[in-house]
Amino acid sequence: MNQTEDARPVVRLRKIHKSFDTNHVLRGIDLTVGQGQHVVIFGPSGSGKSTLLRTTNLLETPDSGSVWFDGKEYGPGIEGEDLPRGKARLLRQEIGMVFQQFNLFPHITALDNVALALRRVRRVKRDQAEHRAATYLDRVGLLDKLGAFPSQLSGGQQQRVAIARSLVMEPKVMLFDEPTSALDPELVGEVLAVMRDLAESGMTMVVVTHEMGFAREAGDLNIFMDEGVVVETGGRELYDHAREPRTRAFLQAIL
Amino acid sequence: MKSLLVIPVLAQARFRPEFIWENRDVFLGGVRLTVFIAIVAFALATVFGLGVALLRMSKNRLLAPIMAAYINIFRAIPLLVFVVFVYYGIAIQFDVRISAIQAGILVLTLQYSAWLGEIFRGGIQAVDDGQTQAALSVGMSRPQTFFRVVLPQAIRIVIPPTGNMFIGMIKDSSLVFIIGVPELFRVSSVMANRTFRYFEVYLGAVLFYLILTTAAYFGVKYIEKRFALVDVLTTRVRSPLARRRGIRLRMIQEAVASEREAKSSETGTAM
Numbered sequence: 001m002n003q004t005e006d007a008r009p010v011v012r013l014r015k016i017h018k019s020f021d022t023n024h025v026l027r028g029i030d031l032t033v034g035q036g037q038h039v040v041i042f043g044p045s046g047s048g049k050s051t052l053l054r055t056t057n058l059l060e061t062p063d064s065g066s067v068w069f070d071g072k073e074y075g076p077g078i079e080g081e082d083l084p085r086g087k088a089r090l091l092r093q094e095i096g097m098v099f100q101q102f103n104l105f106p107h108i109t110a111l112d113n114v115a116l117a118l119r120r121v122r123r124v125k126r127d128q129a130e131h132r133a134a135t136y137l138d139r140v141g142l143l144d145k146l147g148a149f150p151s152q153l154s155g156g157q158q159q160r161v162a163i164a165r166s167l168v169m170e171p172k173v174m175l176f177d178e179p180t181s182a183l184d185p186e187l188v189g190e191v192l193a194v195m196r197d198l199a200e201s202g203m204t205m206v207v208v209t210h211e212m213g214f215a216r217e218a219g220d221l222n223i224f225m226d227e228g229v230v231v232e233t234g235g236r237e238l239y240d241h242a243r244e245p246r247t248r249a250f251l252q253a254i255l
Numbered sequence: 256m257k258s259l260l261v262i263p264v265l266a267q268a269r270f271r272p273e274f275i276w277e278n279r280d281v282f283l284g285g286v287r288l289t290v291f292i293a294i295v296a297f298a299l300a301t302v303f304g305l306g307v308a309l310l311r312m313s314k315n316r317l318l319a320p321i322m323a324a325y326i327n328i329f330r331a332i333p334l335l336v337f338v339v340f341v342y343y344g345i346a347i348q349f350d351v352r353i354s355a356i357q358a359g360i361l362v363l364t365l366q367y368s369a370w371l372g373e374i375f376r377g378g379i380q381a382v383d384d385g386q387t388q389a390a391l392s393v394g395m396s397r398p399q400t401f402f403r404v405v406l407p408q409a410i411r412i413v414i415p416p417t418g419n420m421f422i423g424m425i426k427d428s429s430l431v432f433i434i435g436v437p438e439l440f441r442v443s444s445v446m447a448n449r450t451f452r453y454f455e456v457y458l459g460a461v462l463f464y465l466i467l468t469t470a471a472y473f474g475v476k477y478i479e480k481r482f483a484l485v486d487v488l489t490t491r492v493r494s495p496l497a498r499r500r501g502i503r504l505r506m507i508q509e510a511v512a513s514e515r516e517a518k519s520s521e522t523g524t525a526m
């Protein structure tokens with residue numbers, strides 16, 4: 001899974017700023033994600049990791065800064081530049097997101113959770129959408145749960161359905177926001193296994209996680225964030241040879 | 256003192272339960288109008304209530320506060336006073352030609368829109384924001400997100416309180432008797448004043464209201480059950496629709512499983 005440094009960029013964040021009232025959460029983030037690259041983001045609670053992910057697919061609109069994706073500019077942009085902006089909704093169709101709390105739609109079955117966007121966004125006919133949705137549920141090992149509602153599934157199963165729900169749209173990038181931290185320890189493995197498969201298949205991934213085993217193994221580019229800035233980035237060596245004292249202190253505390 | 260003696264004499268008139276049966280057509284005429292008023296006013300109030308809730312939650316600087324004021328004002332006026340005010344006050348002052356039934360439905364609708372608007376707003380806001388985020392994250396539009404994800408969940412939340420409101424509507428519809436609408440209570444009181452059979456007549460009215468509200472109660476229970484979430488693959492289901500759905504899901508399962516097997520034998524990597 002070693003990625004060359006000069007992989008073609010897919011997503012590029014430039015000078016992203018975001019405040020909630022007086023709380024300046026993102027303070028000028030620059031980040032480039034290459035094709036097939038696996039980016040791991042870690043850092044203390046409240047450092048802005050979730051906000052950064054949500055800004056990447058414009059679930060949160062940054063106050064300023066630009067999101068470049070696959071040849072187009074999105075978001076408010078950078079002062080002085082005057083580039084045409086794309087629609088957030090079209091960006092989100094190409095970028096998948098997996099949430100800490102799964103956020104499955106509780107009122108419809110696992111199959112319908114996965115088929116919904118195919119039918120309503122991509123306008124795929126029902127038969128075809130359901131067949132494709134079932135194929136993705138099979139891929140995450142849940143073919144026997146087509147008719148189950150989220151409340152009838154374990155946390156690990158719910159998160160796998162959520163991953164299938166994103167994958168079925170065939171996104172170019174997948175964002176994961178602490179996908180295993182709401183799970184009981186014995187259920188973490190099944191979700192990480194699905195994510196490993198996905199990484200091996202060459203999917204471009206940005207993962208916020210404190211699962212250091214997964215991070216060491218999958219992270220081509222590792223980013224330590226604190227107080228709304230990128231403190232340090234590095235390859236696999238980062239976990240053992242961090243330069244910044246803040247990174248080292250954080251790694252020591254969580255290991 | 257003398258008048259006090261008269262009343263017990265009247266009250267002691269022999270109880271004739273068959274009186275209710277003999278006058279069933281009069282009661283049933285009232286019941287029919289009560290049901291009509293309650294259903295029409297409630298249907299209108301449901302539609303308007305949803306509109307009130309949506310505008311109240313919107314970021315519209317003009318309409319949002321107007322809806323908040325509407326809710327507060329219309330919930331605060333006693334229904335009886337409001338009916339009289341509209342029918343004898345406004346209608347006469349401004350020469351609005353409106354029948355008593357129309358006035359009654361109008362007032363019930365206005366007031367119940369305010370109540371239901373608040374119930375619907377509560378239901379919509381009770382749906383976790385993560386649901387909206389997830390729907391948007393797969394590329395759904397705002398309206399799709401609302402109608403396909405948020406609203407269906409909100410409906411489940413508001414079924415019980417909305418059902419209570421419908422039962423309340425059946426009872427409250429009796430208040431339009433004051434403007435002469437011949438619904439169940441009105442026809443009862445007219446009958447009572449004419450026959451002096453107060454006990455039988457009002458007992459009949461009470462029984463008919465009980466029957467109506469009990470029927471409504473079971474209707475709500477039924478709707479709640481219809482909205483229950485059942486896995487058609489693992490649960491024994493009786494409805495033909497659910498059974499057909501189960502067969503469909505099983506067919507999809509088999510198709511996907513056999514495709515997977517075909518693929519793995521093709522590449523020789525047995526999984």
Ligand SMILES: Nc1ncnc2c1ncn2[C@@H]1O[C@H](COP(=O)(O)OP(=O)(O)OP(=O)(O)O)[C@@H](O)[C@H]1O
Nearest residue numbers: 020023025043044045046047048049050051052178
């Ligand atoms: N919608 C919001 N409204 C107001 N403040 C917010 C909102 N979302 C995040 N914040 C604030 O922004 C800051 C960063 O939050 P964020 O969730 O991005 O941190 P995080 O690094 O993901 O933390 P955690 O590890 O706990 O998930 C926090 O101070 C949080 O309170």
Ligand SMILES: [Mg+2]
Nearest residue numbers: 049050051178
């Ligand atoms: Mg977070």
